[in-house]
Amino acid sequence: QVQLRESGGASVQAGGSLRLSCAASGSTYDSFKNDYCMGWFRQAPGNKREGVATLDRLGGTDYADNVKGRFRISKDTDKNNLYLQMDTLKPEDSGIYYCAAEYCSGGTTGVRFVTFFGYKGQGTQVTVSS
Numbered sequence: 001q002v003q004l005r006e007s008g009g010a011s012v013q014a015g016g017s018l019r020l021s022c023a024a025s026g027s028t029y030d031s032f033k034n035d036y037c038m039g040w041f042r043q044a045p046g047n048k049r050e051g052v053a054t055l056d057r058l059g060g061t062d063y064a065d066n067v068k069g070r071f072r073i074s075k076d077t078d079k080n081n082l083y084l085q086m087d088t089l090k091p092e093d094s095g096i097y098y099c100a101a102e103y104c105s106g107g108t109t110g111v112r113f114v115t116f117f118g119y120k121g122q123g124t125q126v127t128v129s130s
Contacts, residue, residue: 001026002119004099009124022082022099036130037104041111051111057104062111089128096123
């Protein structure tokens, strides 16, 4: 099994920064953690889920166009943590941010797939005020 727990969400003003963390755990993840693709997606009230960023098992990253240059996804394999550094935040970045994981035998993935990943956390709220 794979459990994901997000943290780091908060209320900030536009232009500010936040770093989200995702702690991954579980017997399956511990055994095969280098074989998982990881990512973040978000959902604002009334909106569909939107892929934000992915990190594949080969270290490749992919970002939604509207966050490129402002967000950065990274991973600390030793700590089983996934991060999303968010800078120059905008009100339209507000929403619940979810961490997601998928066993990634093919090696690569892309942000358009992250909302379909099989494992998801409970989410953490990000609110950006103007």
